[in-house]
Amino acid sequence: MRLRFGVSAGLEPAVRRELELRGLKPFDESRGAVHLDADAELAARLTLGIRTSSRIVWELGDGIPPATEALLTELTAWPWESWLPREHSFAVRAVGRSDALRHSTYAARVVKDAIRDRFRARGLECPPVDPVSPRLLVDLRIGRDGAALGLDLGAGSLHQRGTGRRGRAPLREDVAAGLAHLAAVDSGTPLLDPFCGTGTFLAEAFAVAHGLPAGRHPARTALIRLPAFRELPLSELAAAERATPPEEHPPVRGSDADPAAVDAARQQLARLGLDESIRVRVCTLDQLQPPRGEAGLILTNPPWGLRLDEGVEESWHALGQFARQLPGWQLAALCGDPALSRQLGLKASRRHPVRIAGIDTRLLMYTMRAPR
Numbered sequence: 001m002r003l004r005f006g007v008s009a010g011l012e013p014a015v016r017r018e019l020e021l022r023g024l025k026p027f028d029e030s031r032g033a034v035h036l037d038a039d040a041e042l043a044a045r046l047t048l049g050i051r052t053s054s055r056i057v058w059e060l061g062d063g064i065p066p067a068t069e070a071l072l073t074e075l076t077a078w079p080w081e082s083w084l085p086r087e088h089s090f091a092v093r094a095v096g097r098s099d100a101l102r103h104s105t106y107a108a109r110v111v112k113d114a115i116r117d118r119f120r121a122r123g124l125e126c127p128p129v130d131p132v133s134p135r136l137l138v139d140l141r142i143g144r145d146g147a148a149l150g151l152d153l154g155a156g157s158l159h160q161r162g163t164g165r166r167g168r169a170p171l172r173e174d175v176a177a178g179l180a181h182l183a184a185v186d187s188g189t190p191l192l193d194p195f196c197g198t199g200t201f202l203a204e205a206f207a208v209a210h211g212l213p214a215g216r217h218p219a220r221t222a223l224i225r226l227p228a229f230r231e232l233p234l235s236e237l238a239a240a241e242r243a244t245p246p247e248e249h250p251p252v253r254g255s256d257a258d259p260a261a262v263d264a265a266r267q268q269l270a271r272l273g274l275d276e277s278i279r280v281r282v283c284t285l286d287q288l289q290p291p292r293g294e295a296g297l298i299l300t301n302p303p304w305g306l307r308l309d310e311g312v313e314e315s316w317h318a319l320g321q322f323a324r325q326l327p328g329w330q331l332a333a334l335c336g337d338p339a340l341s342r343q344l345g346l347k348a349s350r351r352h353p354v355r356i357a358g359i360d361t362r363l364l365m366y367t368m369r370a371p372r
């Protein structure tokens, strides 16, 4: 099976790192996608366990000329009846455009018609189409090299971790995990997030550092509905993609000025079973004491203009002052506005551009040195 892992642009190296830490070797990477060959069991395990990808698509074919007639001819020759069971509804999600297929809704309709024609030509009943809450998703991607078709193994976005968390400016879980990979978090380094909000960065960074898979339930994916995975012991595979956090580890701490956010963080961490591993408390950055002991990593998403407004510059300035008290530490800060990061008064050693929710951001990395 050829798999495509969808990811926010700039986080492709994070997906690659997560796969490589599992001993896997992706064969290709392009903007917003990483590709891997896998058998059905590995595809199922990754659907249940991967953290950094928001979508896993089993690619059925590509390079189809992106025009109506070509799609209809090509796709009616594909064995859709062996991929799509008649008892589950489906929808086509289309992304991209070509000269002939300018509107994604039209392109999706062409694919849906081709699938219907295929069933009809064999005297079979076509599965129902449900554009609102389909049980299976056919993925159509129209690009410069033609159209690619696949089946979404997650049947939707894989970012949620089942905690139902809400925050003022929360980071999506897959993005937080990806940023943690870019910052190269590891199991031997203390972690600190002084703008922890609902605790997503802490939870994902801790999980990434200790190699804890996402632990999705098969029922929340398309695996249980697709014939290609029917023979697999999905419950056993899901158990293998669940891990308990280690009891011993360097300190992982978070704080935030907003008591409601810290409350939400505590609830989220408890639901994830990480409340014993990660401590969070209400504290403004100017009140926070620099941690003692081994040097660690500050991994944080401070407020930035478009999302939160009051006292934003002051927060960045205070972060620079705070980090200066921690020689030997690393600072990794997500920023969507270069004018704000200048408030740190520090020189970045690395900058990772990442596009998040349509905004060009950067994960800025700094190494804190002892004052001369």
Ligand SMILES: C[S@@+](CC[C@H](N)C(=O)[O-])C[C@H]1O[C@@H](n2cnc3c(N)ncnc32)[C@H](O)[C@@H]1O
Pocket (backbone or CB within 6 Å): 167, 168, 169, 170, 171, 194, 195, 196, 197, 198, 199, 200, 201, 255, 256, 257, 258, 261, 283, 284, 285, 286, 301, 302, 303, 304, 307, 308, 311, 315, 318
């Ligand atoms: C962009 S949000 C962080 C979101 C977080 N990563 C999440 O996923 O929920 C920035 C956070 O910084 C907090 N904050 C702003 N100024 C602060 C300060 N001076 N000290 C501590 N926290 C502050 C806000 O309450 C907010 O929760």
